[in-house]
Amino acid sequence: MTNENINLEELYREYFSKVYNFFFYRLLHKENAEDLTERTFLKIAEHLHTYDPEKSKPGTWIWQISKNTLVDFYRTERTTVPLDGKSKDVEKIFSVSFEEQYAQIIKPERRALYAALFKLPERDRTLVCYKYLMGLNYHEIAVKFQMNESTLASALLRARSKLREELDRHGD
Known part of the structure; x- marks a missing residue:
């Protein structure tokens, strides 16, 4: 299989739900899972020309991109909570709780x-x-x-x- 044989739409259909579930069950947060799934497929589209079928299967390549996207998310989305607890943004940091996700x-x-x-x-x-x-x-x-x-x-x-x-x- 060469890059010319890889159809982005087919990759999307085959892997979208798997990639979304990967993020959702790692983060347990619907909106972040949706955002990271979108970022992953944008990266796939941008770098499809770099995919080498001799090195890996499309799924393996996609999982590596997904994993890297999650690592980037963890790295950039770190939040700090002030030790004094007086910040008005503390509530925003914890705005989506497990209970809210569970209720949905x-x-x-x-x-x-x-x-x-x-x-x-x-x-x-x-x-x-x-x-x-x-x-x-x-x-x-x-x-x-x-x-x-x-x-x-x-x-x-x-x-x-x-x-x-x-x-x-x-x-x-």
Whole structure:
């Protein structure tokens, strides 16, 4: 597959929901997930001519751009809270809470999943996101986490177990 064979519209259709879910389940914030998804696809469009199919599959390339976009977001969106707590902008810093996001989810099963994912440690949430929301295979995830596939399988099994416990605890 050469760059001429890559259609941006097809990439968008195939990867949009996966990229959005990646951001949403990492940030647990709808507006930021939408913004980062948009930024990611803009970067893809701007740099499509640099994609080398000999080096990686389109999906791998897109995930790397997504990951870099998230790192950039974390780096540039750091907020500081004054220690004295007297700033009038403190409320704005924490303006979108978990509860607000949770309330926006209509389907009960999605709400339960969202709440359970929120309670998982970051690493477990990321593993679940990569495997079940983005559809990456064990090898791709193992490379990202720099671990062997059997260790990854065990970690995913534990993460799924924790997720199941959380869902059972709150009635899925």
